Amino acid sequence: MTEAVVDEGRYDYVIVGAGTAGCVLANRLTADGSKRVLLLEAGGSDNYHWVHIPVGYLYCIGNPRTDWMMKTAVEPGLNGRSLIYPRGRILGGCSSVNGMIYMRGQAADYDGWRQMGNVGWAWDDVLPYFIRSEDHHAGKGPLHGAGGEWKVARQRLSWDILEAVQDGAAEFGVMPREDFNDGNNEGSGFFEVNQSGGVRWNAAKAFLRPALGRPNLRLVTQAMTECLVLDGKRVAGVRYRQAGALREARADGEVLLAAGSINSPKILEHSGIGRPDVLRDLGIEVLHESTGVGENLQDHLQIRTVFKVTGATTLNTIANSAFGKARIALQYAFARSGPMSMAPSQFGMFTKSDPALETPDLEYHVQPLSTDRLGAGLHPYPAITVSVCNLRPESSGSVHVRSRSPDEQPEIRLNYLSAPRDRDVAVTAVRQARRIMTAKALERYRPEEILPGPIHETDEALLERIGDIATTIFHPVGTCRMGADDASVVAPDLRVRGLGGLRVIDASIMPRIVSGNTASPVVMIAEKAADMIRNAA
Missing domain, CATH: 3.50.50.60 (FAD/NAD(P)-binding domain)
Incomplete structure (x- = not known):
């Protein structure tokens, strides 16, 4: 019927x-x-x-x-x-x-x-x-x-550790940029957001x-x-x-x-x-x-690299205590600021995996926090996440x-990662993230790689590990x-x-x-x- x-x-x-x-x-x-x-x-x-x-x-x-x-x-x-x-x-x-x-x-x-x-x-x-x-x-x-x-x-908030990452990136030629949206986004800066108050x-x-x-x-x-x-x-x-x-x-x-x-x-x-x-x-x-x-079907695959730091304030150190959580709630309730006003990523960089490229093909999302995966609990130690994705994947x-x-x-x-070039860019991206974290501007924070982990050194080992930790960035x-x-x-x-x-x-x-x-x-x-x-x- x-x-x-x-x-x-x-x-x-x-x-x-x-x-x-x-x-x-x-x-x-x-x-x-x-x-x-x-x-x-x-x-x-x-x-x-x-x-x-x-x-x-x-x-x-x-x-x-x-x-x-x-x-x-x-x-x-x-x-x-x-x-x-x-x-x-x-x-x-x-x-x-x-x-x-x-x-x-x-x-x-x-x-x-x-x-x-x-x-x-x-x-x-x-x-x-x-x-x-x-x-x-x-x-x-x-x-x-x-x-x-x-x-x-x-x-509506800032983090000293992210400003140090910006200074460190400049040591490798990734210079601060005032506007990511003028048609050429190469450089580093703090993301603008679709928010009001x-x-x-x-x-x-x-x-x-x-x-x-x-x-x-x-x-x-x-x-x-x-x-x-x-x-x-x-x-x-x-x-x-x-x-x-x-x-x-x-x-x-x-x-x-x-x-x-x-x-x-x-x-x-x-x-x-x-x-x-x-x-x-x-x-x-x-x-x-x-x-x-x-x-x-195309999407941006992000590779999350995580670095433990010393002597830095990160969300891990703030939100893992009852006092810190209460302070975060009060900041938002009274000033609409603090970590509850945060976008998932605060600081970004656009760089090239190959200097011969005309425009950047890598985008970094840097966060003053770290977890095992999206939605999981924060790590019990201070750390930052330096995610990087290939902006123009050949895989579809x-x-x-x-x-x-x-x-x-x-x-x-x-x-x-079905296209050979995407695999090459993924490995290059992780190596570039590691290199930026060796900058003199970051020495006082003594960055220690947690993900993918320093034991994964060869291209083959890195690619295998990337397969374990990479995830969509929802695009x-x-x-x-x-x-x-x-x-x-x-x-x-x-x-x-x-x-x-x-x-x-x-x-x-x-x-x-x-x-x-x-x-x-x-x-x-x-x-x-x-x-x-x-x-x-």
Whole structure:
């Protein structure tokens, strides 16, 4: 017996996903009061205190209230380990659970997109969209905006040990940099963050809340999108489940898929859009062949090196006592400062694994703390973590559905370290981190390597150890690749090739991963997409 479908009416635009991109789209498209917009979110409200307290990411990752609770397939390059793969399932999406670091990437990233045939996506084309949203702490200038929705702040605490790392890096030519976001991020500095007054500033606060009072915007939470509705070669609506009922909303204009690099290809495949072999093996009718769906998955793999230090104040020494924890709580309660206002990483460096490279290919996230793994207890001794990741990995993977059930998570295969160059860069990165920690500026702290451990010295031994300790830094992109070629999923206007009425607008459209954190590039993508949609209408 066929299940009854509740008719939820017609809209100009139906947006799937109230994450970073979806919140931007909802704001921009409802600014025209004549356009009716439906915004669907599988998760719930972001009215949860751990979302807004910066250190609360530790309590949002692995929490079904805020996280899709995904895991990767077993990774051969990581010695057979499967990783947790957090994705935000809440208003604001990953901007509600991420590290809050404001980073655009390098001008060369976007110029590279243009060189691949993506007209309109070069650095000079996208910079105005970064600036449009920005409310930068330094005010308006040639490279930054003021008064926009996306707040960019300085961090509200400092650590002597991190300043010593900066001084030490300068001894090896990694010089301080005032602005990581001017198109060339080479150098060292303290990360800017998406916060306001020591509180997380997610996309829901920035873009969605100001639009919720508009009568032409309807938000539906706990709405699990099952598939898109096709009328021939046109996407005409969305079918979703909410409050136990199967519902369908129609789009007279366009359906905008903004579910992220994992869920956007999943929804396409459940709709019969994708690789025929993947769909047929699961008994899903092929309605539109698009061989790139779910392919080209890229991510940044971080290698955590840990150094025990002497005579330095770190979070380990503060938070491992009852007095220290009380002091931390009071600092945040009364001044919105202290460790509870911390982003996961405070200090960063962008360097090259090979001097012959034109732009940095390594990013460091340096933290005044250490653990065995994310979410584990702090070590009982003072220590710092010097994480480093390859910004432009050659390894790529895929994400594909495993069954016909929309409730089952897809198979996520990253294929980390499968490319020979990625293995070489990983070993080089660890050696570079070790070298920086030998700087004269750090001698008084007597750094002692804990991870990966000084006994791992040969390239072979280091690579084996990297397989034990490396983990994702949560930057999946590329699974609905934008391109000018027929194999790309979307064209440069983000329309799905061969279909009418459908665009994909999220990190999945990136043809190549950017050289930095990915949240603010997604804001830019959505800003640019909103302009393209309005111009087309």
